[in-house]
Amino acid sequence: MKLFLPILSVIVLSIISCSSPTPQTETTTAQVDSLASIPDSWIDERVAEAEQRLNASEAGALVWQAIEAHGGLDTWFSNGPLAFQFNYQPLDGSTPRNTYEVADYWSARTRHERIDTLGEYGWTGKQAWVRPADANVPYNTRFWSLTPYYFVGIPFVLADDGTNFELLGEQTHRDRPYDAVKITFGENIGDAPDDYYVVYIDQETKQVDVTRYIVSYPGYFPDGGHLPEKFMDWTDHQTIHGITLAQGFDTYWWKDEQPAEHITAIEVSRVEFMPDITDAYFEAPENAKVVTEM
Numbered sequence: 001m002k003l004f005l006p007i008l009s010v011i012v013l014s015i016i017s018c019s020s021p022t023p024q025t026e027t028t029t030a031q032v033d034s035l036a037s038i039p040d041s042w043i044d045e046r047v048a049e050a051e052q053r054l055n056a057s058e059a060g061a062l063v064w065q066a067i068e069a070h071g072g073l074d075t076w077f078s079n080g081p082l083a084f085q086f087n088y089q090p091l092d093g094s095t096p097r098n099t100y101e102v103a104d105y106w107s108a109r110t111r112h113e114r115i116d117t118l119g120e121y122g123w124t125g126k127q128a129w130v131r132p133a134d135a136n137v138p139y140n141t142r143f144w145s146l147t148p149y150y151f152v153g154i155p156f157v158l159a160d161d162g163t164n165f166e167l168l169g170e171q172t173h174r175d176r177p178y179d180a181v182k183i184t185f186g187e188n189i190g191d192a193p194d195d196y197y198v199v200y201i202d203q204e205t206k207q208v209d210v211t212r213y214i215v216s217y218p219g220y221f222p223d224g225g226h227l228p229e230k231f232m233d234w235t236d237h238q239t240i241h242g243i244t245l246a247q248g249f250d251t252y253w254w255k256d257e258q259p260a261e262h263i264t265a266i267e268v269s270r271v272e273f274m275p276d277i278t279d280a281y282f283e284a285p286e287n288a289k290v291v292t293e294m
Helices: 029-034 040-054 058-069 071-079 142-151
Strands: 082-090 097-104 109-114 120-123 126-133 163-173 175-183 195-200 208-212 228-239 243-255 258-273 289-291
Touching: 040 071, 058 082, 058 163, 058 195, 071 126, 071 195, 082 142, 097 142, 109 142, 120 142, 126 142, 142 243, 163 208, 175 208, 228 258
Parallel strands: none
Antiparallel strands: 082 097, 082 258, 097 109, 109 120, 120 126, 126 289, 163 175, 175 195, 195 208, 208 228, 228 243, 243 258
16 A cells, blocks of 8 residues: 655544544634635646646546546545545454544545554654554554555545556456556655556446555565555445445455455445544644654
8 A cells, every 4th residue: 555645735632432433523713724624726726737637648537537437526625534434354364454534635644543442543644643652553553544545535546646647458357348547656756656556447437446556665665575466346336425435345366367365355334524624633642652663
């Protein structure tokens, strides 16, 4: 998974109980200017730039068509930050990860509530943090802060600046024809610029049904390299406030140009937009530990 911090966004509360997972925010007149949501004029400018940039190539135009088919980039940003539960269950006995996340896709900021135990972690747009400071989190929180964010945000995150597109031709999945587009990233874009993705765009619906990808995160591969490619099959779609996202993913190793061993089951649930979340919500809270290691 790529920790991608959009260039257009500077490259970029207390612990919430499991029984009451929705972030509690009270918006007063004094707080209006600090909402994480952004002005329509900013959205218009960013959408216009992305539309022009993506439509400059055949491959990029296909990605733009997918974004439109999933609800449109203007609606995506206008809805405000997105909240969802991301239940990641490995099938090989390794560590599961199950969090309720609020993600600000405009500025690449996240905050996670752990479902398995009390605790939180997140990404402020500049640094990762975890709370309580002595929490034993058995996986890399800096990496994982933006991992669900990126997968759930496809195809919208593919419009971020710094992305390159390559048309790979036609692929068949479940007896349906797809256009396969490979996405790579410019030098020094995000924490893992060597990552790549391949999305399968249905030739009829223009929606994405498959994501292939590699993980080259330097925290896992300090000397270079990456995991073998994975094949992430979207289990279904769900539409919330005009935006269509994946309902879940079944992930397989990609071998000999086809999916092989089933390695992960992921459910995406409790999805809703949070337009009243404030900027302060994404800052590291008191008594949190800043995560400095990759």
